Amino acid sequence: MRREIGVAVIGTGFMGKAHALAYRAVPNAFPSSLRPRLVAVADVSEAGAHQAAGHFGFERATTDWRTLLDDPHIHVVSITTPCSLHREMALAAIAAGKHVHCEKPIAPSAADAFDMLKAAEAAKVITQVGYNYIKNPVLKLAREMIASGELGEITSFRGVHAEDYMADPEIPYGWRVDPQNGAGALAEIGNHIVGMSRYLLGAVTHVTAQLETVNKTRPIAPGASERREVKVDDIARLMVTFERGCSGSIEANWAATGRKMQLEFEVYGTKGALCFSQERFNELQYFKAGGDPRTSGFTRIEAGPAHPPYENFTVAGGHQLGFNDLKTIEMAEFIAAIEHGTPTFPDFREAWEIQRIVDAAIRSSAEAQRVSL
Template sequence: MTKELAAKELGIGIIGTGFMGKAHAFAYRVALAAFPDIPVPRLEMIADVNEASAAKAAHQYGFARASGDWRALVNDPRVDVVSITTPNTLHKEMALAAIAAGKHVHCEKPLSPSLADSLEMVEAAEKKGVSTQVGFNYIKNPLLKQARDMIAAGELGEITGFRGIHAEDYMHDPDSPYSWRIDPVGGPGVIADLGSHIIGMARFLLGPIADVSADMRTVVKSRPVSRGAKERKGVLVDDVARILVNFGRGCGGTIEANWVATGRKMQLGFEISGDKGSLVFTQERLNELLFYRAGGDAKTNGYVKIESGPQHPPYGEFCIAGGHQLGFNDLKTIEMGEFLRAIGQGKTSTPDFREAYEIQKVVDAAIASSKTRSWVVVG
């Protein structure tokens, strides 16, 4: 290996071996194959509180080493990039330690349980000059970029409305046990867990949200303390959040987050209306974007399906044929590829810690609105 090539390597460390840890590992392994212009991601270390799980993951995903101590990973001189895929309450401590050690940091959303903690993380990263990214990978879909370009080009005309939703059903069973996900110590419930995705998507497409009026409800009032236990613990976080929003650009809209939507596995989508047309998207059919152009012949006019293909970069880096489709892990690979490229070029990658903080400001405004039953200005 030449010194020039070695200089383009980045040692990767992942904290956590669960669902998102696995997704990060897949993405780092594949990123170079899709994006040959990025620094070489060297799979250096993976850590988990369960050392056996870490060792198993290191073998399975091809990491050089494993550890039962995340601090060892953060402080290891061969690790340049730290991916944090742990529960929310651990994000701040891990991220600040990694930043202090001069590492670039990818953190899953939400950034932290509180807005103040998130701002501390943002300021630490910006002061240290490290690159950051937060796991809003759904906006990495080439068709979402296509939608944003169409809006910016005026193809929908003046935007008149936005309807967004992120609904799943993984918490609909009242006998599913109490967990970190619904512990208020980790922050709010569905509005942070799912709502942050659709809020981030709304901002990606239409820009900042100016003010909100929200209604947040707890549907399942208690849950077993463990699977099958008779003892139950009261639930204090939201299961459903419905928000009226006004965008800084002047249009209004609605946003819903719901993790008790029986039958829904991934209803992350939107409808954007303008005076010249509209766009419709759902993650359940993530390779399709529907476009309606106003003013056509009423007998034949309707939504046209835009199907993802090589004409929508970076789809072609994965497959040269249209209609063959991208998937969730491909979106994660695009996310990691863009992050590593930004690090290599000394540029900012987005959504970074600052954007995650802006998303969290909307979440906090919605919580305040629901409590006061009034409109609240964001930030």
């Protein structure tokens, strides 16, 4: 029988479900992996906790996440609650010696993230943060191509993460626009593209940013006439400089009418270029410089077995992975890191680095000046 690893999940919303599904899916796609045993699920709502347990096969449900910490059958804790709760939960789990997966953003500020990172490194537990999109096989390819020099010296980056789920000004004031999370669109989706830029190109040294609130008030409840002022950004625009020497622009926008998942980038180098959109995330566009001008152009690479770990899901190219598969890869790499002591990515340190850029952007916007990291 394959060895197991005990897992608990805190939170049962969008990401709580995604974690449960992903843990369950890991042994399917990664048969040599430790098999996650879904020991417990916690939620503030008793009904929610029990429903999640029933749906996803957790052995028990609880409304008190602290009880998970004493359970010796639990080796891993997944934190999928709102951002403002992450710090307390993560520090407690780390103190209990658990490996911790925490959803992004890990904390409302880099300072909080730093505390979490320091605690995790001191306790020598393995950490993982849910930047699932970079688990995409074609983005692993993109990173390799850049790292290996296939694109030559990188000269420019352009990134955006735009969706429309907060475009409607009648969406009530809620946790998404609570300044306790530090920022709005930038904190919630912008860090995906910020993290992707680091994944591809490395450290950022300077940020100039402008954050903007499009929907300046929101009703205090659905349909309420009373409205509350919104202080966080709907749109954030950054100009960044990378340590490697090149610069780029980044935009986060959760009020982009019509966009469901415009997480896109373009990277230009002296020997080639890559373009990617999460809207068609099983593809990568590649231009190789120096070819015959008669037949040169951007090549549409389709994800397939040449792009690990695509083949863990299906042996045939062009069949395509889905969003949940990206989450499965994330969990599989996390569990493999626990088992084999291999590094995880992105871990709490990486999440702190991303958060530093977010914080720098907030400060740059507030102070109307360029900020060094």
